[in-house]
Amino acid sequence: MKEQLEAIRSEALDKIVQVEDIKVLQEIRVTYLGKKGSLTSVLKGMGKLSKEERPVIGEIANKVRDAITTALNEKIQKLEEAALEKQLNQETIDVTLPGRPVNVGGAHLLTSIVEEIEDLFIGMGYEVREGPEVETDYYNFEALNLPQNHPARDMQDTFYITNELLLRTHTSPVQARTMLEYKGEKPFKMICPGKVYRRDTDDATHSHQFRQIEGLYVDENVRMSDLKGTLDKFAKKMFGEDRNIRLRPSFFPFTEPSVEMDISCKVCHGEGCNVCKGTGWIEILGGGMVHPKVLEMAGYDPKVYSGFAFGMGTERIAMLKYGVSDIRAFYTNDVRFLKQFHQA
Amino acid sequence: MLVSYNWLKKYVDLGEITPEELADKITKSGIEVESVDFFAEKSTNVVVGYVASCEKHPDADKLNLCQVDVGEETLQIICGAPNVRQGQKVAVAKPGAKLPGGMKIKKVKLRGVESNGMICSLQELGVDEKYIPTDIATGIFVFPEDTPVGESVIPYLNLDDAILELDILANRADAMSMLGVAYEVGAILGKDIHFPDESVTVEETMAEEHISVEVDAPDLNPYYGAFVIKDVEIKASPLWMRNALIAAGIRPINNVVDITNYVLLEYGQPLHAFDYDRFNSDKIVVRRADAGEKIITLDEQERTLDEEMLVITNGKEATAIAGVMGGANTEVIDETKNVLLEAAYFDGGSIRKTVKATGLRSESSSRYEKGIDPNRVKKAGMRACHLLQKYANGKVLSGVVKFDKLDRSEKSVEVNVGKINGRLGTEISAEEIAKILHRLKFNFEQSNDTFTVTVPTRRGDISIFEDMLEEVARIYGYDQLPYTLPAGSNQAGGLTVRQTLKRKVKQYMENVGLMETLTYSLTNEANVQRLVSPEIQALQPVPVSLHMPMSEDHKYLRLSILPEMLRSLSYNTARNQSDLAYYELGAVFVSDEEKLTKQPSEQLRLVSALTGKWVEHPWQQEMKEVDFYVVKGILEGLFHFLELPVSFNRGKVDGMHPGRTATLAIDGKTVGFVGQLHPSLAKELDLKETYVFDVNIDAVFAAFEDIPQYSDIPKYPSVSRDIAFILDQEVLSGDVKQVIEEVGSPLVKHVQIFDVYQGENVEEGKKSIAYRLLYQDPNKTLKDEEVEASYKHIVEMVNSKFNAYVRS
């Protein structure tokens, strides 16, 4: 029997070495090790052996089984690896070919700027307010200390619809509306972004439609230094920590004192160059302390409350920040322009 | 306002401060200096010369051969100017001289004769042509006889002057005069002011013997002063005055006119000189004009007046539009002998209306409009008399004939040190404030920390504490204010639900590949009618139009964003940018009023327009043009994202493809439309196949529940069943789907269309649509019988409703 077992072993191992097909190897497994396989049938004759021989032959038989099993497994694994390698080789692709494109959209640059400014002020506790684009003369002018025939009305030529209705020339009416809504009782901080309209002929620096963002803070004991500090924070966040601001006296009917804010030129940092026309400064926005008449008309007692307000043209901010030189570019919607800033 | 640096020096000692430094200081303290321009480019080696002799060039008719004494030597110069004469004092550019524009003067020979320099015109010395008096516009400049020979011409012609252009805002009317600027600069530099000479030696004759003044409109004209100056000699005004006017941007004319202009600039008080004899009356009557009354103004234009305008008359006819422009008939001319001089105070509002109505804006009207100093009216008249006596040899008659109801009172404003510092965030001392008030030349009384300031009438802009606060702050210096942040804020900032939703919608649109545009709200007549969404059209809107549009293209407030967006599409496709996917979120303006009496409703719309390729991946042979289902898919995705049910129904919209347009509805209410632009409209706009949608996003937001509530994840398995129906071609897949959903409810959770087929094996006029139904019971595992029963029921209902049968 021992010889028989040895013969099975060498026969099986020979076959395994020669075979290169996993299927055939599985057949070999059945042929030798299966229930009806040759090893099994040899072992069936074990009953005839003596007590002493049985464990010896049993051990040999186990060894033969193990050897065949191991050889089979190794061979199968080897073949599988080869097959996999072949498959991987076949599956190799040109990874430099372009992928399937995904359509990438994006926000308009002005919207991005508005959201950036909104978020910046939201972080300082401001709420965002909106108001109608078609306004009444009262909210656009009168409530802002601009009565009929006030000389400052010339500063903003207006698109009138009727004597009483107009396209708002600034977002300031939202200030008056907000104060009225709070009934003169509640301190608040708000910014209001929106479209505004003026009778300007469209050219590189003028647009009959543009966007503004205004801010308003009303509380007890609001100081002008608070305005300065707030604007400085805004300018540094918006344009860079290395920029400085400068306040200059100015005039707006709805603020007193009024200021114009400049930021230091990013090219020359205040020394004077072509970009800033030699002044070292670039005008960014206007603001001031809310005029007591404006507070009063909106129901806030100017003896108790004071406030500051500021306003800026979004286009101007965008033009300065991103170097856009023609304001009309914002409204032409040239896709090549829009795509330049879709990540802004 | 143009401020001559040299002229300003007459009133304030500017010391060593340069024009640029001065401009910077003025800007920082309150009035923006827009530019500093040097009057003329530097010329060198140009001196005053005396034309000792002047003869014709022997070989050239139009040239003169001059011997010119320039002090140290006499130069032979050939001059082509027609006005050169022996005995003149002229500007001579000597050999080696450099002129503005880079011209260099050398010795030359002209037609064989040596010329050692050039006699110059003002243009050649760099003076802007528009300021040069007409009489010498085509020739050389001639100095007054007493000009010293050999001296540089620069100071005599004011060529070293710098001009500061001040941007005067509505509140600072006081700075529209040299004296006003002097006060400002005096305050900034802490310097005193020198006042002009107003002294006059008057005749014994009283002016009132020659003229009387009557004002019928005292509300618009509270003061009218008339001076009479006899026997004036009309000639050129002195060189220094002409230089000053030129520097201020005003062309010199003759001494009388120049003097009124000079004093206007000096005092900010408009004056008007009438020719007394041509005025032809001993009576001035100021009144409102009659409707339709006519006057020919100085510029030879006939003007028609109305009752809102104020006129100066001689009792019979209008001789001037008050404060705006004089009449041609009474203008001072070369032959004028006697002058009637007006110094008056006119109401700014009235002048502004007149300016608007006539379109005439002058140096005078702009000052009246912003408000003049009531205490300077008469003084300015006196100053002009002084100059007329001195430079026109006029005899000033005694007294001012006047109408006077003018309020000249000064306001007083109280300021408190604590209040100032409280409002500014500063720690300015009482002493410092007193110093600032001194610099401003404001009188005040101080009691401890409280100042009672008397505001001079020249500063009509100051009437309340805040105005004084600004004065103190600006002289103190805005750059000295500290940086602080609000101390009292306790409000949580943030966005409202609507604002957050807007951002989410925008984010979604961008994430699916659309670019945001920004178009104009104002549009033209054709566009305002186009592509109006059916639910807006149902309101019978009347387009809102501007009262006075600037152009036909921007006349109406839009009823749809699409037309202007399509304009952008056309703009791009005309530039070979043909694959476009745009969206915009913006307001449209809806009103049904024929004549607007209230604000239109502003509806936020989400619109989109797409054309060209949507997917382009050539090497894998994948290419897809935008089609209806691409655009609809974007919308469905949006509503899916918002978890809002929306239904699409066949719809008709003007300007849209009749067979490829659907309306959208939420809860049965139409909220917009989607579809293909009508091919003929697309053709008109030079667009290829274009798809659009327009949705009332306010209505969408209104349906949105802001805080979604959790629903259980299903625990039991789902079962899917497919059915393919053979349907008449006209049947809408959506209608069938709706029936399946209704009949299958509640077990059918989802119905998907997975195949649409027409062709072989499907008879003509029919189509096959295959639906995949997803069954699920949240509470238990579904039994086959339940699904089978439901399935059968659905098939029955669809078959009977749509005349359908199941495809085998």
Ligand SMILES: [Zn+2]
């Ligand atoms: Zn610079």
